[in-house]
Amino acid sequence: MANSARRDSPELPDFSLLKRLARDQLIYLLEQLPGKKDLFIEADLMSPLDRIANVSTLKQHEVDKLYKVEYKPVVSTSDQLCFLIRPRIQTVKWICDVANADKAAGKFRRYKIIFTPQKFYACEAVLEEQGMFGDVTTDEWAFYLLPLDDDIISLELPEFFRDNFLAGDQRWMRTAGSALHLLHSLYGPFSKVYGIGRYSKMAYESWREQVEQGEQRARQAEIGNVFLIDRDVDFVTPLCSQVVYEGLVDDIFRIKCGCVEFSPDVTASDKSVKVMLNSQDKVFNEIRNEHFSNVFGFLSQKARNLQTAYDKRRGMDIKQMKTFVSEELKGLKQEHRLLSLHIGASESIMKKKTKQDFQELLKTEHSLLEGFEIRECISYIEEHISRQVSMIESLRLLCLLSITENGLLPKDFRSLKAQYLQSYGVDHLLTFSNLRQLGLLVEQQPGETLTVMESRVGKLVNDKTAGKLTDAFSSLAKKSNFRALSRKLNLVPKSDEEYDLRVPRDMAYIFSGAYVPLSCKLIEQVLERDGWTGLEEVTRLLNGNEFAVTGSNGAKNDAQRIILVMFLGGCTFSEISALRFLGREKGYKFIVVTTAITNSSRLIESLLDNHV
């Protein structure tokens, strides 16, 4: 695939600056509390923190012991406790409990809370309610963005999705705006900003507000255009099984903060190994975007190359050997190690995924995307539920069915739901209520009454109110309109043609040629048309909220082709692979900024409500 790359694709900006900024600020904050202190870190901040400052850096700044926040009484003996946490009420309450317990025991300590990326009033209100406002000092660590790779930046906020889309709690909108603001001030000014979705619009507005309040510095732009997209614009793509290597690894082993832990069966030893997965890993870099069916071929070719390189040793004289050892051997060894890991991982994936049932699962997904043989699909899902294959997987298929079919027939809806509850437990009732609220799993509304009413009302009242009404209606019945969109944008290629996965011809290759991801297709179209003109029908089907704003045209030609795509609510590795492909085809470089890396399991898990 490397051959097809356009030679003139522009250089990516250097995002390691973001890490340095975050580290310097953290150090500054730690030094605000002079003397030895114990640091308590929220569990989901551990990995991101590790990418910014390692233990020895922390120790240099008088951090004595490190603890994970576990909502238990603390055992620390230090007289200064520092808490590095997300702004969550539960955690703040726990800290209050800790401080109160110390008070009761007559122990005097200093407490400092560092909220990241920002503090919320609600958290401070808790401190105040608990009478801790004077005892605890608070600070903000503006650590908004973590570069996971050369072209992936994450806000590491998985809860963004549920808070915003399900609970309607928009507290993270300002965070998103600030993240954009940070990128803008370091790598901007942006020439154009496109976007679609309610929250994209809000993030855009929050960012603009911050730009207007702050100082403007003229600088050479390193990023051209920006595209903002809400996750709920396209739920289909993250619900599909991933078949590109990186996505598969994420689905099966779960990549956490750019790092994966391979279990002993992959490493063929008795312990598991943590591996960083990014472009530094040369082997991984070559296969990450490949369809899984090609990966073995690549790996075995690679193995042969490696062998040849090793073989060079034969017939070398001492001097040559010396250069070989000092220059090449280390690289080869490293490559060897990585290669064997990826081969192990691939084998493990093969074991799980080449079984008959995986093929059938894929077939069902493809049928759903195409809209063929829906009855068979429903029977497959029924069987899936009855066999209790996987609680998450069953839900995922149900959602996929509902979205692609624009809701289930009332009869099917009830029977499938009943079967699911009987199979996996009645306590999933609330989960269903969540899914319905998000429009992921809904009952078909009788007739098209809404649309008709909508257009009638629209004619009667002026545009602004009509817009509001449309919003109201669309929130009432979040229709997915997937079928219509798929036709309009040609998302499902005709299935009668052979699709050579080794030479992909479009982004559909990431789903074995069966489906072009809607999110990426939108991006492609908007960039091609330089706006939303000609896509009116599409945006109507997507419930509107699209925008395109021209900013300064500060970017030079090269930077003009660097596109920043921000996913609000998470994006999948498959989408990133698709964008990389699109970039190579069109001579763009995409930078993906996301609130978190997601996949079907994470998406569904975040909506579960079967536990307390």
Next chain:
Amino acid sequence: MAFITANWNPLGEAFYRKTELYEMCWTLRDGLRDSLVAAAPYGGPIALLREPLRRSPSSRPQLEIYSASGVGIASFPWKSGPVVQLGWTVSDELLCIQEDGSVLIYDLFGSFKRHFSMGQEVVQTQVLEAKVFHSPYGTGVAIVTGSSRFTLATNIDDLKLRRLPEVPGLQGKPSCWVVLTQDRQTKVLLSNGLDLYIVDNTSCTAVVPPGLSPQAGSVVHMSVSFSYKYLALFTDSGHLWTGTSNLFTCLSVCLPVCLCIYQPLYLSLCLTRCRRPKSQQPSVVLMWDRLLLVAGVCNDTIQFPLEDPCVLIGELDGVRIISSTNQELLQEVPLVCQDIFKIASMAPGALLLEAHREYEKLSQKADEYLREIKEQSMLGEAVKQCVEAAGHEYDTNTQKSLMRAASFGKCFLTDFSPDQFVSTCRELRVLNSVRESSVGLPLTHAQLVYRQFYPLAIEICRYLKIPDYQGVSRVLKHWASCKVQQKDLSDEAIARAVCVKVGDSPGVSYSDIAARAYECGRTELAIKLLDFEARSGEQVPLLLKMKRSQLALCKAVESGDTDLVYTVVSYLKNEMNRGDFFMTLRNQPVALSLYRQFCKLQEQETLKDLYNQDDDHQELANYYVTASYKEKRLESRLSLLQSAVDEYNKAKNEFAAKATEDEMRLLRFQRKLDDEKGAGLLGLYWWLKLKSLAEKEEWEELEKFSKSKKSPIGYLAFVEVCMKCNNKYEAKKYVSKVTPEQKVKAHLAVSDLEGAADAAIERRNEAEMGAVLSRCSASDRLVIDRLNRARAGAAKK
């Protein structure tokens, strides 16, 4: 020109000069005698209150406010109670501290702004003495009451009264006291008899200044320098102690004027912002009835006779002396001026000045002087000295000649940066124009603005090229704040006028202006002005203050800042009754969902009320379901689920109702089974858990599980399952727990023949012994023998 050193007086190594600033424009009938006088620092205004303590109701004293040059600004009869002390705040507001502890605040133009009290108990005990002081926190007030207690307010804009601890042995007021600000703490230093005390928030400590012998007597006067760095003490035996204000270091103790056994009327520390490194020496200014005396660190003094009663005002770099006729500045002559003007000085600056003088006389000596400087390659230095000295001079002619000399010298330099020269020119022009006696102050734009010379202030800002953000905008803001107080104009007119002038100048906050309007009681105007405010974050707090909570909530939601929304919500929650609060939230979905999130974590019950109010049966039902998860007891769980069913029915969600009913039926059925089969079902559970834990090789968990309760399936099962998973080590752990009947089996299961044999023999069970024997092979001779013996023994009996 030649007499520039005429008013210089040597003191140690330094020189002091007394320069006349103004001939006062005022005409005071009785001079300054018997009046309370307060002058603000930085050339600020002067307030005068004649005979403040005259209590006769018929004659009201007159309170007068003058500019520094004595131009009247305001005058009005004092109608309130007896005043103890007058003082100025950092923003030129006049503080009048009354005997009863209330403090009245007036603006520069004598209009009343607000008042506060120094505490209830003061009304009884009365204020004996008060002081106004300035600190990094703003302007503070300190009083000592009739009960000999001190009360402090460090910042009158954020009033927090602190009553200091009692001072041992203090009766009435102390003989003298000062307020010190150190280490971000405000303390009082006081003298009582022979003792000195420092009183802070928590304690009262006796202190002894180093170097001051007890024979020196008691301290009768003290003074602290403008920057709170130095302290001067004067004792009744005429000793003058100077040192740092933390009382750690003594700089000097001297008997400056042995003759002056009378106590001075006033003691002020005069500090020079000395450019000489290390030699920064404070000097003390003492004032007697007819004598002003400057005392340095050594016994050197300078004496000035006084004709008139005067008032001394400490400034950053000198002391202002105000008498009824004129005003003078006493300061150390800046080093650079000394260098240039000292008689027979050979400093480069002095030579340059001389060169220029000769040049103007068209004398060729100019060239000689110039050469001399250039030979030492000191021309740059010379220009710099002249420019700097010009900045320090008060007389415009001196300024001019210095600047001309600098400009002359500059011609012979190729790469000299003109920045300093240009900026000094600008600054001097401004300083000179504000020093005009009609304006009457020697300082910067900020103070100018407070005196309502708006056009002049704006011009100065532009002229000095102060960025709009700091300059013009601030002037405009101040203007607008005054504008909204004009009672004769309509709200509409004022709003328009403000908007036209202020427009969208950077840094002008409409909310600040609106806040001012609200303070003056013009709420409608404030709301109008707030509409111009672009930042919702700024609108909301004021709207809340004005009790426009609905509007505040709208604005907060519009802003998209959830913190702001939350602020309003929590405010409303406390302000409104429940019903109204919920109704308000209902109209604001964003606020509502935010509050719901909060309730989910903090107040479950409120959540229920919220749904009830909205008749949201679906959510209510979901709430009950969630609550049922947490319930351990079956009955309460069922009743919660029943409530959920009812709500689902009301919500017409038959499916969910049915599903929940099913769940209830299931729970009941489970219970029935439990009751009937009891242990049986429980046993099943133990088996399941045991097997799965073993399969997952979670041995620790398994051990914990085994100890959690007495196993209904016994412990042999544990042994067997562990062995099945090939973990003999774990299996052995459970052997000891097995019931005696199963001991042999258990030992056999882990292939421990000896143990099995022991157990069998102990139980004297022949069948078991047989079982063990059957497992023995030929190599287990010893065990076989033992068993056979035991069997034989048993048979005998």
